[in-house]
Amino acid sequence: MKVKIKIIPEKIEESVLFLAHRVTPFIQNLIQLIENNPSSYLFISKAGEQRERKLDYSSILYLEYLERKIFVYANDDVYEIPGPLYKLEHAMPKYFVRISKSAIVNVYMIREFETSLNGNITAQLTNNEKLIVSRRYVKELKEHLQRLE
Numbered sequence: 810m811k812v813k814i815k816i817i818p819e820k821i822e823e824s825v826l827f828l829a830h831r832v833t834p835f836i837q838n839l840i841q842l843i844e845n846n847p848s849s850y851l852f853i854s855k856a857g858e859q860r861e862r863k864l865d866y867s868s869i870l871y872l873e874y875l876e877r878k879i880f881v882y883a884n885d886d887v888y889e890i891p892g893p894l895y896k897l898e899h900a901m902p903k904y905f906v907r908i909s910k911s912a913i914v915n916v917y918m919i920r921e922f923e924t925s926l927n928g929n930i931t932a933q934l935t936n937n938e939k940l941i942v943s944r945r946y947v948k949e950l951k952e953h954l955q956r957l958e
Contacts, residue, residue, distance in 0.1 A: 818957070822867065822917075849902075853881060853888040866902050870934050871914040881895060884936070908932065908942040908952040916954060 817823070825843055827836055852861045870882045874894040881888040888896065898905070898913055907913050914932060920943075923931040929952075930942040942950055 813951070839843060851881070851890075855880075856880065856887050856889045866905075866915075867917075869905075869915050870918045870936060870938070871908075871912055871940060872897065872901075872905075874911040882938075904957065906946075906950055908940060908946050908950060910945075913941060916936060916957065 827839075827857065829836055849867075850863045850865045850882045853864045854861045864881070864883060870884065870886045872883055872894065873880045873882065875891075877891070879890040879892065879894055879897055881890065894911065895911065898907060901913065904916050905913050914934075918934050918936075920932050920935050920937075923933065923939075927944075929944055930947055931942045932942055934940065
């Protein structure tokens with residue numbers, strides 16, 4: 810069996826492709842190992858619920874800290890995690906960046922930017938929601954986006 814690795818820019822989502830004559834137990838084990846990688850998801854509960862579910866980082870639009878809770882806005886719903894934002898910030902993949910004291914955004918979910926006269930930037934997400942990037946975090950966001958190119 811040959812193994813090939815192609816290094817891609819960070820802005821492209823990583824993927825694995827198996828070219829095989831049939832699905833063997835070895836390939837099934839590899840698939841399970843890849844899909845259950847703990848660095849690609851969070852265990853999280855919906856706002857107001859007690860049970861937790863697995864949520865892929867790639868489906869998260871942004872995180873917001875309100876009332877001593879982190880609210881996670883995903884494609885399908887809103888989830889909550891107790892605790893401060895900074896603890897989760899360092900555990901997130903590289904494509905998440907802080908845009909204000911109370912928000913972290915998935916840069917792949919940003920559709921466009923709009924600059925205001927006071928120096929703030931508004932980020933419009935793929936779901937048409939708008940988030941304000943405070944002046945303090947504009948430089949960090951620009952540097953982060955350049956590193957991902």
